[in-house]
Amino acid sequence: MAMLSPLPVRDGVGATRLRIPREGPWVTVADYMVERFGHLDPERLLARFDRGEIVGIGAVVLHRDTPLGAHEFVWYYREPPVENEIPFEIDVLYADDDLVVADKPHFLPTTPGGKYLQNSALVRLRRALGNDDLTPIHRLDRATAGVLMFSARRETRGAYQLLFENRRVTKVYEAVSSLPAEWHPDAPLLGGMPFPLTYRNHIVKQPGSVCVQVDETAEPNSETRIELLGFTAEALHTRLLPHTGRMHQLRVQLAALGAGIRNDGFYPVLLPDGPDDFSRPLQLLAKQLRFVDPLSGEDRTFTSRRVLAEAPDATLST
Known part of the structure; x- marks a missing residue:
């Protein structure tokens, strides 16, 4: 406990x-x-x-x-840092006595940490909803936008946390990548594999490193289904359904396949730290969460209203 x-x-x-x-x-x-x-x-x-x-x-x-x-x-209590304002709002998609579902913008961290306290999804929602018991059930990277779930009260928190621990939540993401160099419009392949494909690799987090590494010699510990949504002469739009939830899993897997997500400062190359460029958000979106509610038994689906700015206008049906 x-x-x-x-x-x-x-x-x-x-x-x-x-x-x-x-x-x-x-x-x-x-x-x-x-x-x-x-x-x-x-x-x-x-x-x-x-x-x-x-x-x-x-x-x-x-x-x-x-x-x-x-x-x-x-x-x-931590002494509050001098924070740079994140000029994007977090929207509430759903709220009841037990659950709050939000639509997080890019650049906003899920929880307080480092140089961000008031500029975090948790603190903004606690203050907006007047609920100090609000607690995230899972997390999104600061750079990633989309659907984020919070427990509204301690008594039922464990039931929702178990959904994620037992992998009973279907998570759907979208990403926009630069088109791989070997791309063939008439026969789209990613990493030499046709769509849809399931990609597995072994991801490890080294102490002291902000990035994860891929160990090609170890048994896979991460798995993602990748579907093609669309492409242009320069951009690739994919739907991602992770089966596991390793740190930076989607970002490092697409980079390993030669389709690094646009505006990613970590993969495939770690760029020098600098101020946020709000005009160039990471093109990764947690688009949807689906699960059977552990309290009511109802099928629940929550979908982000956000779109990726660099996604191709014309998409393929899948």
Whole structure:
């Protein structure tokens, strides 16, 4: 069972939990945190102890002289970063007492993290709906737009989470790629395979890397069905139905097939980090989610209203 925070959600953002070592070269919890967060001004951090802003289980206030080992976990509110505004709205497609389904724009992260707190789908929706219990059931990359589901209350959250854990949700994506160099309009192939095709490979995340890698020697651990929607002289439009949910799975698989998604700064080549170019969103869209509702038994289908800006106007029927 997840450990509940002793601090309430504040301005749509939950408190951060930190595990404290039971022993080590630090005399106090504060000593450990000063070293752990060496990029922060030590005096500003210690002042937060003095103000009672760092607590343990049961909301017990820690002080700068609280000894190491007295608390295994502490909670605190992150100091809000100076955020660049994401100038796109998140739309609610559906809401009831148990479930909220949103249509996330490109560039907006699912949850707070790094340099984004208020500019996250979770915080925006918590504030808009007045529901601090709202929790994402799954996640989309910040660069990916589309359908995103949230649990509206703790009592029924597990039932929806199990849908994803047990792969009982059909996820449908769309992508626009640059046309592969070996493309033949009269006999479309991707990676030498005709459409529709099922592609499998082994994806691994290396510690410290922002990208995943493909291990050609290992047994596949990812699988996606790829269907052709349309193409022009320069662009390829595909429908993607992932059976597994590995990190960056669709992005790295299309890149491995020679059809890297347009405006992808990670695959096939990692580009230098820079400010967002809102005119060039990643051409990947979580178009639809389908499942049998675990509470009502009804067939549910939620479809994004968004479209990919670089998708060919004329599409093929599939």
